[in-house]
Amino acid sequence: MEVTSQGNSVIVSGVRNLDLAETLDCGQSFRWAENENGGFHGVAFNRAVDVYLDGENLRIDGCTQEEFNLIWKNYFDLDLDYGKIREDISRIHPVLFEASSYAPGIRILKQEPFEALCTFIISQNNNIKRIKGIVQRLCESFGEKIGDNDYAFPTALRLSRLEPDDLAPLRAGFRNRYIIDGARKVMSGEVDLEKCRTLPYEEARKELMKIVGVGVKVADCTLLFGLHRIESFPLDVWMKRAMKVLFPGMKPEDFGEYAGIAQQYIFHYSRMHPELLIGE
DNA sequence: ACCCAGGAAATTC
């Protein structure tokens, strides 16, 4: 991996096992949209960028070399060897080889913990298109303006001072009070997100589940996508169907230390092949 | 009108 910068862009060469659409538009982050030039525009860590991938060259517009090293290198998890991981987990089960070969460019993003928490609270009993709309309105309403049309994700402090009814314009429905409860418990320290990086997995889950509206699945997604606990194996409706039909008898713990990456391959593969899951 | 959506809380049995 080699990094050069010209003007307001950073170019990273030697980037393998990354596909922008597979990674940014597969239901782990809700803040990226394809732009008119085949790249993706998005916001994370209070920065807005456009990203493009040409072969093994990743270009990030709106980014200094310093910001790349501080933010985006980690965000895209570029130090982890996904090729090696794919080889390893392919040996676990033939269907996992199939699923991971189908979309080998999926990576697990390292998102902001509080953003992951809130967006997966919003995700419950919801669809990806509407989740994106609610998240967009949440940022426009309560996030810091960081560009012409770009808003940072709201801070826990800001949201903690609101009442559930203040979120009515988001049209998030019953999830409003969950978001506020999460913000308040994070602000007060009753829930310590950073501690969830290192706590034993079950304890990290319990910590997050102190929040009203956070159950096992939302906790698992927060841990996987916001705290990079890649052993996490969230079971949503798609994954439950996939487990029954494609991996009968197997349990999450059978997928090893990179279970979260396996999960994301399976999730994407299942959604792209719904015909495999009929009957469940 | 009906069903579903990257679920979880509230209620009922």
Added chain:
DNA sequence: GAATTTCATGGG
């Protein structure tokens, strides 16, 4: 305690 219903909202 386990199974069912309800919870807002939008789209098919």
